Amino acid sequence: MPKQNERKLPYIEPTIRTIIGVYVTACGILFYLHPDQRWIWIFLLAFAGVNLLISAATGFCIIEKSLKLLRFRSELDEITELNKARAAAEARADYLNTLSLFDEVVIELSLRGCIVQVSDCWGKLLGGSAGLITGQPDTCLADYLERDDRPLLEEGLAKLRGGEQDTVSVRFRLQRQDGGESWVEGRFTLHRQEGRIQGIRGVLRDITESYLQEKRITQMALHDALTGLPNRILLEDRMDRAICQARRMSQRVALMFVDLDNFKQVNDVYGHKAGDQLLLAVTKCLQESLRESDTLARWGGDEFVILVPEADNLDSVRALGERLLESVHKKLFLEDVDAYISLSIGAAMFPDDAESCEALLIQADKALFHAKSQGRNNIQLFSSLQSQGLVDKEFDLGSRLRAAVRQGQIQVHYQPLVDARSGCIQGLEALARWHDEKHGWVGPGTFVHMAECLGLIHALGQQVIEQALAQLRRWQEQGLSLRLSVNISKRQLFSPDFVHMLLRLTEQHAIQPRQLTLEVTESLAMQDAGQAAACLAELSKAGFVISLDDFGTGYSALSHLHEMPVNELKIDLSFVRRIKTAGGRSMVQSIADMGHALGLCLVAEGVEDGESAQILREIGVEVLQGYYFGRPMPAAACHDWILQRNCVRRESTEPLGGQPTSASNNLRSAMG
Template sequence: MSASEAEYNPNNAVVSLSRYSHLLELMVSGTSLPQLLNELCYLIQDKKPDCLASVLLLSDDGKRLTHGAAPSLPQAYIDGINGVEIGDGVGSCGTAAFSGKLVIVEDIDNHPYWQPYKELAATGMLKACWSQPILGNDNQVLGTFAMYYQHPQAPDADDILLILEAARLARFGIEHHKAQLHARLSGLIAQHLPMGMMITDEQFNITDVNPAFTQMTGYSHADIAGKTPRMLANDSHQLEHYKDILQQLPSSRSWTSEVSARRKNQEVFTAEICFSVIRDEQGNIRQAVILINDISERKRSEETIQYLANYDVLTNLPNRNLCYERMTRAIEECRRQQQPFNVLILDLDYFKEINDNHGHDAGDELLVQTASRLQRCFGSSNTIARLGGDEFAVLITRPQDLARLELLLQDCLQLIAQPYRLRQVKDCRISSSIGIARFPNDGQTIEQLMKAADQAVYAAKDSGRNTYASFTPQMQQHAQTQALLHQELRHAAAEDQLELHYQPILDLRTNRVIQLEALVRWNHPQRGMIRPDLFIALAEKTGIIREIGYWVRQAALQQIKRFLAHGIRMPIAVNLSTAEFFDNELARHIIEQVDASGADPELLVIEITESLFIQNQADTRHFLDQLKEKNIRVALDDFGTGFSSLSYLSAFPVDKLKIDKSFIDRMCGDPRKQALVDSIINLGHALGMRVIAEGVEEQQQKDELARKGCDCIQGYLLSRPLNQAAIEDFLQQH
């Protein structure tokens, strides 16, 4: 006898079959459909106390959903949703009735299905809604069963099973209500019950079955009359002691068992069987009522849910959850055996550009092919998981010496770097950066190992990408320093630790300084002057760059006014980070800063990078048009380092073009670089722009640029960046 046969605990079921018996009693007693559905809602709310249950019913014309039951929802919401149309994208319930599938909206405020109904949802403070269509025997929609929450909520596996069972119960009530219109109540309960039912005598011999039983098992009344329920079990031992259990079962209780059953055609299925007994006044058993439900589909759903909980749907690789589970086992086994193992994190380089330039479908296809290549490289003996986005993990639990591991990683990098053939892109190339952490030297917990491998990935990317790096204690120190800098950088602007340094820009024709470029510096009270390459990237990564960008513009505008007070009309250029551009109101904010400062807007120059043009062309054009309308000038920085053709330049209102330093370096001895510089200068002039060469450090470079017709230069030949006092002295001397 199994444990499930020995004792039945209804709390272990999603919705116990004893609840069905309760609903049967309500129907027999003549309870109306609204009362029955209300009782169903309360039943579900008892199971999930923080949910608000609701039933909507199909209208007579089949085009709308009307109120069925919602005992805990406010009347204003009930009135507003009553009569909602069925359609794709019409809230949760309208969409569920349209598609015939479960619709899960975890956050009403931010989901497109609910945009027209956000105000209505607000009347009940509703933040999440999961809706399951109620389908009849013919798979026609009868209505919807919904579970609302007053906070954003995602369902777990039990929640999904609960709403499926609730819809089945609602279907039972609705179909029973329809059956009442045509025949006597007592007979139709059995006839229309959406599950099999057997009636036995006091000896547990079957005396009657309902149509659903015949449809489910293939056995007619004549086939099964006089036999015992035990004949259904695929393994007779499963119900070996059912009689003993029923003899001890009180009238008001039921006992449920899950068995492997066999149909008349010998097909095996999983069945849930609920036994209850009817006793006479003396307590003797007169009859037994047995409900049987085919739960094979639910079992398959549970298996699917289990799969989704542990595997990535896109690549079919283990997901983060299963990866961590296997890593836990590896830690336990390797600690016991005193053996090391390796954790690899692999991150694709420039994957965002694939999504941005070719769409997410291309990105998804590339991820699938990458997963396949990783499986080819590392084989089935190692765990290969997708952690999310373009990040993968590999657990190599078999002992590996460093030399062999390095050969494996080199093969992996070469395999990943081979061209991909995507539907949208015939020859797509990408590389990867790999971080390595080793148990137990680099960490003895999942968190420590993942953190170490992650830091190693950053080191690989800093080394030029398309390579691998092993974790070192120095990486941990670097990460701690970065974390400390992050905390201190948050207060740098407010505590007046930032300052502007200025690099002059010289007009080659007049030999006069005509503009300054403002460069932010961080003068830390304890660490001294911190190099920009240490904190600018950190500021961009953490979002602090927006606050710093605002401070830089504010300081530059004040310096413009200070110069004017001394009779110097000097434009100042400030750099705009790509990370700042995610502020959709950035142009308005810049214009408001200029207006509030009282400075001449023509003296402020906004420098943007070429990559910003490429990634956000429509948004960038709108941004630049707003600045030009205010007479704020725009310069294009680092020109020539982007990935696009030069033709897009004509579409943007840019005043100045800055040639990147990489073109100026060794220009004088390299005819190809000279040709490129010539082309950029000619292109800029053809489009009505002034051309500025950056990074000029030698007199020969200056002379060559002057011969080529370049307008301006900046660089160490003229001056290093100078603080406020030094730049004012410099301008007086020049």
């Protein structure tokens, strides 16, 4: 054994040295005893021979010792390498065990993308066991991906192999063994050893929760919370893309502004929950009529926008709009909401009407404005309106009306209400008038409807009431005792603070509520008879006089009239104009008889000649109004007119009918 030789080797050299010493000593003694020179040569030759033998023996021992040392060193190196390899394996195992504590998967791939080794978290990520795929050199990572995501991974690994990138990051979906899917972010790099590429190493991280959260945030940022439709941001992005493609392909793009008619009425009467239900129903109805390539977006409130890429022509856009109108009319029905729902649509076309997204939106909005002004429930195309010179004028008029209402430029004119028997002034009706510097006098039939479409009717109505009450106070201070009639819009009637506002204004101007007659159109009162009756009862209880205007145009009122706390009926001018005919007189007579039976006062408007006034007197109508007696006049002119007549009925501050209907009296009693 090597260790035994190592123990003998240290005694060889001292022994040789001892022999040489003894030999040299003996030679010296002989030389001293025998000084004869020949002995000297004998000894020298003998010494050289012995020295040679000793050197050879010593060299042999040294060589043998060196060889044994080399063999021992080689064995030591082998043992050291084995220990290093064992330590590296243990360190690698410890490293992998440490990695298993994390939720990330460490994976080693071949250059072809096949799985060589993975950490234990692979099983958790895959919803199974890691052992299922180890030992299978032909199993590629791409086999576990969703089919649509595999090209992304292959492209990333190809960039690594080609040296285009040092690291790549790829997002993909793994097919889990439990049937689900995991969103994974993988980061990969090349594995080199001694400068040579050995394979690909990477880290896989489960990002399912963060991806879904990111998706939810994106959904919230780009979609409407209620309907789930694209919002303005996403719509404008799609518009940009559609217009860019249309420019390249020489195509057209249509944009349609859709407004839901009577939506504010549903919100005010039935509440916001019903309004939300209505918006969802409209959304579903519109989506069913559109192509997959079309985009339906919610612009805000009750407005929608439809983007139609690759539109054919104006006729196809008009046909689509009419199809949408018909679809809503036929399909839309809300439980517990008795309201007529319709759409107003304005459309514009790229590049015929505009060259940019912003301009296209403006033109479509102008067309929508015209559709509303035409009575709603219709579609208007910007191109058709522009050829008639209508769009710019109406849009400009709407903008100027906004400014006029905001700056308090709406005027109030007054038309006399005359006692049919005495001819004395019974009261005055306050009527809104608007004079614009650019367009001159604008008729109430135009700007009142426009104010309703623009959402200005509440502010406009309040301005009229405030001006009229202030003027009534001035007349009262001048000794004129008059009763004032004002028209009430549906938004005012159903406003929760309307009664409080009226009481505050009458108190501010020292006017008694009984001096103020509130005229509500029959159609408005019948839109929701129950709600209207409750609102009118509250106004009547507060002391205001209630007049049902335009009576006779809606026959549904006859069945609900006895439930309304009404003091007077105002016969519509369409009947008054036919009063000279047998049929017209018969109709007015029937209305008068019914009103008198209910204890109501009858007022006829639109009286333009003496003959009509005489027939109405004979029928029994108490109050007359029309051009025959006086046109609507500014306050100063009306004051002069009153002074010229010098006939103001002293009891004019009392309700014309004296008392509300019997049914309304019962309703008042029930309310305490």
